[in-house]
Amino acid sequence: MRLTTGLILLGFIISHFLNHAAGLISLAAMEQGRLYFMAVWRQPLAMVTLYAALLIHLALGLWSLYRRRPLLRVPRWELAQLLLGLTIPFLLVGHVVDTHLAFLATGVDDTYAHLLLTLWRDRPWGALAQTGLLLVAWTHAMIGMHYWLRLKSWYPAAVTPLYTLAVIVPLLALLGFLQGGLQVLALAADPDWLAGYREQIAYPDAEGLARLERMARLGEAIFLGLVILALAARGARRLIREAGGAPLVRFADGTRLRLSPGMTLLAASRLAGRPHASVCGGRGRCSTCRVRIDSGLDNLPAAEAAEQRVLHRVAAPGGVRLACQARPHGDVAFTPLLPPDVDVREALAGGHARSGREQEVAILFADLRGFTKLSENRLPFDTVFLLNRYFAEMGMAVTEAGGRIDKFIGDGVMALFEGEGDPARACRQALTAAASMGGRLAHLNQVLDHDLAEPLRIAIGLHSGPVILGMMGYGAALSATAIGDAVNTASRLESVAKQRDVELVLSDRVAGLAGIDLTAYPGEALEVRGRQTAVPVRLVDRAADLPL
Structure with missing residues (x-):
């Protein structure tokens, strides 16, 4: 409901801001744009939808103020969004009264000229308040949009143009509002124009203006009362629940904390000042806050449908819950499963990045042959330059084929090809990358011919099989990688390529899955250390000559 109503309100705001921006053309353009604007938003169905969305969104903001525990120990962006959202009604009431309610209550034609006159001429600080409303409402909306969209896989690529729009739209609206205000002030300097215009729009008399002012003050007082009521309800709830006993939460290091009943485990971490991952802000849209319940699982209510969907998506075992959704009614001990610095990229990985998952992939190892001899008479700078040129070419070959570089090891490369879960596709990607690596190396040798005593040579090993994919390592060395017998076998095949003096050695499994003859x-069965059975392989002199 929060998302749907927020999107409806954002649609209204964007169309309204674009109408403001027409002021950069002329006041007449603003008035013409207003006719199109009203043709959409003052249709009965649109008005009902808009006001319903506004009231529901405000009610959800007050509910969040009541329900959020703790209130202040939350990420700064969450607190900023909440405070901005609670500020909007106090700035918005007067604007709504001046426009639509003025039209309904007094019959005034709420044109742009009328509104601009009111804000820029008749009401002290009116233009400043309207500017504040524009900026506060837009910032509140953009925070919400960002923390919703950043969980979408396409968002990182689109964030720059979207950010540009997020700056340009309110800027144009403010400039149009300023230009329109200056035009109206210039017109209003003529008393005859001002009197005639007010007669034309049925400008309300003193009694009508007083009624509108009372309506504005009443709306502000009602919302202020609702805010105070929500805060008072928080205090009453705490007193009532603490009288009935509060649950005790124990952290992994043995620290204990007594909670107000109804708090989530994520709130417990925040209250204790402990960093706890929560990419979506505790809205149950990601799995990064998940915890293992060490004891007291029976003291948690059963997971609701939304939480179950997230846990199912990450294949969470029994005893794992989302900390943002779990509200203990008795003593509980828990351990967060992800580090507090987990980022959006890992959240998009479906939650498996830290815990690991099994998948069949194609693994490629490549190594420069004789590079130690090649570099021994070179300056360090020249060696680094040469290696970086080589890594750039090999990296592009891998990424363009659909794989990813897992790591660079000295002058060697390890790459993984997942094929979006399809082993056959992964093997075709890996073969394409191997062929491209051979071709790119030949081109690099031509480019660097004047600087090389002998051409660069490469050895590639390629195999496919089930591995465990996950985040492994520690601290700054933590990275996504793969472990398993298939990785060891691919590394061994790369060594065999050096021994047999060929560019590529690949297993028959890769060729079979890829459907390539x-x-x-020449083929042979290789004995690989650690394996009980031999690995059938093919030896390819030039990887670029693969019949793809």
Whole structure:
């Protein structure tokens, strides 16, 4: 409901801001744009939808103020969004009264000229308050949009143009509002124009203006009363629940904390001042806050449907809950499963990045042959330059084929190809990358011919099999990688390529899954250390010559 009503209100705001921006053309353009604007938003169905969305969104803001525990120990962006949202009604009431309610209550034609006159000429600080409303409402909306969209896989690529729009739209609206105000002030300097215009729009008399002012003050007082009521309800709830006993939460290091009943485990971490991952802000849209319940699982209510969907998506085992959704009614001990610095990229990985998952992938190892001899008479700078040129070419070959570089090891490369879960596709991607690596290396040798005593040579090993994918390491060395027998085998095949003096050694499994006929290339069964059975392989002199 919060998201849906927020999107409806954002649609209204954007169209309203674009109407403001027409003031950069002329006051007449603003008035013409207003006709189109009203043709959409003052239709009965649109008005009912808009006001319903506004009231529901405000009610949800007050509910959040009542329900959020703790209130202040939350990420700064959450607190900023809440405070901005609670500020909007106090700035908005007067604007609504001046426009639509003035039209309904007094019959005034609430044109742009009328509103601009009111804000820029008749009401002290009116233009400043309207500017504040524009900025506060837009910032509140953009915070919400960002923390919703950043969980979408396409968002990182689109964030720059979206950010540009997020700056340009309110800027144009403010400039149009300023230009329109200056035009109206210039017109109002003529008393005859002012009197005639007010007669034309049925400008309300003193009694009508007083009624509108009372309506504005009443609206502000009602919302202020609701805010005070929500805060008072928080205090009453705490007193009532603490009288009935509060649950005790124990952290992994043995620290204990007594909670106000109804608090979530995520709130417990925040109250204790402990960093706790929560990419979506505790809204149950990601799995980064998940915890293992060490004891007291029976003291948690059963997971609701939304939480169950998230846990199912990450294949969470029994005893794992989302900390932002779990509200203990008795003593509980828990341990967060993800580090507090987990980022959006790992959240988009479906939650498996830290815990690991099994998947069949294609693994490629590549290594420069004789590079130690090649670099021994070079200056360190020249060696780094040469390696970086080589890594750039090999990296582009891998990424363009659909794989990803797992790591660079000295002058070697390890790459993984997941094929979006399809082993056959992963193997085709890996073969394409191997062929491209061979071609790119030949081109690099031509470019650097004047600087190389002998051409660069490469050895590639390629195999496919089930591995465990996950985040492994510690601290700054933590990275996403793969472990398993298939990784060891691929590394061994790369060593064999050096021994047999060929560019590529690949297992028959890769060729079979990829559907490529390599019977024209010599084959053998290799004994690989750690494996009980031999690995059938094919030896390819030039990877670029693969019949893809």
